Amino acid sequence: MKESEIIDLFKMKTGEDVIVGPGDDCAVLPGVSFDQYTVVTTDMLIEGTHFLKDQITAKQLAKKSLAVNLSDIAAMGAQPTYVFLSLALPKEISDQWITEFALAFKNECLRQNITLVGGDTNRSSNLIVVNPVVHGTVLKKHLKTRSGARKGDLICVTGPVGDSRAGLRLLQVQSLTSPGSDSLIKAHFEPTAQLQEGFFLGREAAVTAMMDVSDGVAADLSKLLKSSNCEGSIQLEKIPVSSELKDFCCLTKQNVFEFAALGGEDYVLLLTVNENNFLKLQSDFRSECGKDLICIGKITDGSSSKVSYFLNGQNYLLKNSSFEHFE
Amino acid sequence: MKESEIIDLFKMKTGEDVIVGPGDDCAVLPGVSFDQYTVVTTDMLIEGTHFLKDQITAKQLAKKSLAVNLSDIAAMGAQPTYVFLSLALPKEISDQWITEFALAFKNECLRQNITLVGGDTNRSSNLIVVNPVVHGTVLKKHLKTRSGARKGDLICVTGPVGDSRAGLRLLQVQSLTSPGSDSLIKAHFEPTAQLQEGFFLGREAAVTAMMDVSDGVAADLSKLLKSSNCEGSIQLEKIPVSSELKDFCCLTKQNVFEFAALGGEDYVLLLTVNENNFLKLQSDFRSECGKDLICIGKITDGSSSKVSYFLNGQNYLLKNSSFEHFE
Numbered sequence: 001m002k003e004s005e006i007i008d009l010f011k012m013k014t015g016e017d018v019i020v021g022p023g024d025d026c027a028v029l030p031g032v033s034f035d036q037y038t039v040v041t042t043d044m045l046i047e048g049t050h051f052l053k054d055q056i057t058a059k060q061l062a063k064k065s066l067a068v069n070l071s072d073i074a075a076m077g078a079q080p081t082y083v084f085l086s087l088a089l090p091k092e093i094s095d096q097w098i099t100e101f102a103l104a105f106k107n108e109c110l111r112q113n114i115t116l117v118g119g120d121t122n123r124s125s126n127l128i129v130v131n132p133v134v135h136g137t138v139l140k141k142h143l144k145t146r147s148g149a150r151k152g153d154l155i156c157v158t159g160p161v162g163d164s165r166a167g168l169r170l171l172q173v174q175s176l177t178s179p180g181s182d183s184l185i186k187a188h189f190e191p192t193a194q195l196q197e198g199f200f201l202g203r204e205a206a207v208t209a210m211m212d213v214s215d216g217v218a219a220d221l222s223k224l225l226k227s228s229n230c231e232g233s234i235q236l237e238k239i240p241v242s243s244e245l246k247d248f249c250c251l252t253k254q255n256v257f258e259f260a261a262l263g264g265e266d267y268v269l270l271l272t273v274n275e276n277n278f279l280k281l282q283s284d285f286r287s288e289c290g291k292d293l294i295c296i297g298k299i300t301d302g303s304s305s306k307v308s309y310f311l312n313g314q315n316y317l318l319k320n321s322s323f324e325h326f327e
Numbered sequence: 328m329k330e331s332e333i334i335d336l337f338k339m340k341t342g343e344d345v346i347v348g349p350g351d352d353c354a355v356l357p358g359v360s361f362d363q364y365t366v367v368t369t370d371m372l373i374e375g376t377h378f379l380k381d382q383i384t385a386k387q388l389a390k391k392s393l394a395v396n397l398s399d400i401a402a403m404g405a406q407p408t409y410v411f412l413s414l415a416l417p418k419e420i421s422d423q424w425i426t427e428f429a430l431a432f433k434n435e436c437l438r439q440n441i442t443l444v445g446g447d448t449n450r451s452s453n454l455i456v457v458n459p460v461v462h463g464t465v466l467k468k469h470l471k472t473r474s475g476a477r478k479g480d481l482i483c484v485t486g487p488v489g490d491s492r493a494g495l496r497l498l499q500v501q502s503l504t505s506p507g508s509d510s511l512i513k514a515h516f517e518p519t520a521q522l523q524e525g526f527f528l529g530r531e532a533a534v535t536a537m538m539d540v541s542d543g544v545a546a547d548l549s550k551l552l553k554s555s556n557c558e559g560s561i562q563l564e565k566i567p568v569s570s571e572l573k574d575f576c577c578l579t580k581q582n583v584f585e586f587a588a589l590g591g592e593d594y595v596l597l598l599t600v601n602e603n604n605f606l607k608l609q610s611d612f613r614s615e616c617g618k619d620l621i622c623i624g625k626i627t628d629g630s631s632s633k634v635s636y637f638l639n640g641q642n643y644l645l646k647n648s649s650f651e652h653f654e
Contacts, residue, residue, distance in 0.1 A: 131371065135367075
């Protein structure tokens, strides 16, 4: 059974008290005041599926497990408030590992101004499982979801993609080397949630839909289009890529833009923007966040959630546009 | 490192916006209106640690994973509202198992009037991990915590204890048989959260502190006394035990009350009650919930969180009064 089929199995009717249920980056629930929503997300990291204990440090794992959840909060235009942490730890794990993990997790909470308010600690026979749940808050008028994209909107990303996927490939194939491998591996182990960027973009009415890129631009854009009931076209050569990724793809004889589009674990934001307001937004985003807002495509006519890819003006068939953790 | 030492490692200062942080059955956070709190809990069940896949059915696991979390909600006097579900499923698991699990989980949500609003589904290399997070709501004035017990209060439980522990023993030692083994094993696999009971007791001012019994009366009472900064005495023979447990302990040559006090996974409520209001509360509880409120001891002078046990008027030393999942 595919992950999407399993998710469908669990779908149930939600009442009016659920503003957004399963299928967005966060669930959206009534907030602590009439003009706010509470958003909640959870992402579980499992040894052997999401990381190998020999490759990632306790500190990196602690920070990454929080970052992937914070990225979902950023995607809603929200700010994080509380975190819960469920842990499964094998008996063999050292006290030093646990201590380093705990300190790094708490330090990151302090840095992000969020409070660890609960959780559950358990022994497991062999696997480390880290499952944070993060709460956030957002003014109702600043909430962004995946479902607001409209024909004519520009499709944008907030940073380069593909590095993490290349980093993972380098970890998996030890014989592979590339001049920028340290930077690519770092992108995989030490992602940063774009909280400031998400919060800024949440306040901008020109942003019509937003999500974070965790399964790759291609797969995630399909989800956004499905939620928004529209179609899109992407100009592959506009996708921002790092020089390290260019080197890597040159060496491994792959098209860098295709590799980047398929990506995964990028944790930049993917958003759609009203075309008329794009230049102003791009300029404000640069002043406020010190980053480029990069237009990579456009929402087109139709409602099939299909994405058309172009490379230098020519139609381009992406080799594998669906990403499944679970097969 | 012990579970309690790991929990200490993760402790961080909480601000005024956190009404109750780690260390109670739920975290208590600002609610959706000025007179309410939101309570949140998470309990993770891991294959090999909390259950064996060959022994528990998918349906039982689904219901139990929800019940152990709902029991924490009941302990605060709250009512459950939303649930999030993180799952790790090995690739080998059958579609039928997943389907049965999902249907049972959803049916139980419907029955309890709670909505599944999010979660995360993942593959794992070998272990099933089920991690629900449950939100609840409670009027501020009806919130119960572990910290309100005062000298002279009566210590009560809302039902028999020890059955689940005996059920687990029967599952672990296949050569063991007892006339009531089906009922004891059922208590272990199919616990029920005492939501109605918790909600009723939350509304009663006579109830000064409350928690659920997940680690056994002895271990959990120690926690309640520590939170309340007091001491207690228990009359072991007053602890309610089932006839099946009596048979089991007779057969295995153990003192049934000691076995019951050590228990674990009982999911009844443990509470302290103002002595002057006890008889009225007991009578109201019987009318409202159809159950006995059983007084098993008293809060005594002192602040060491020590529990003194008595059996038929004589001091009794419990063989092992501390319970640790994690050693």
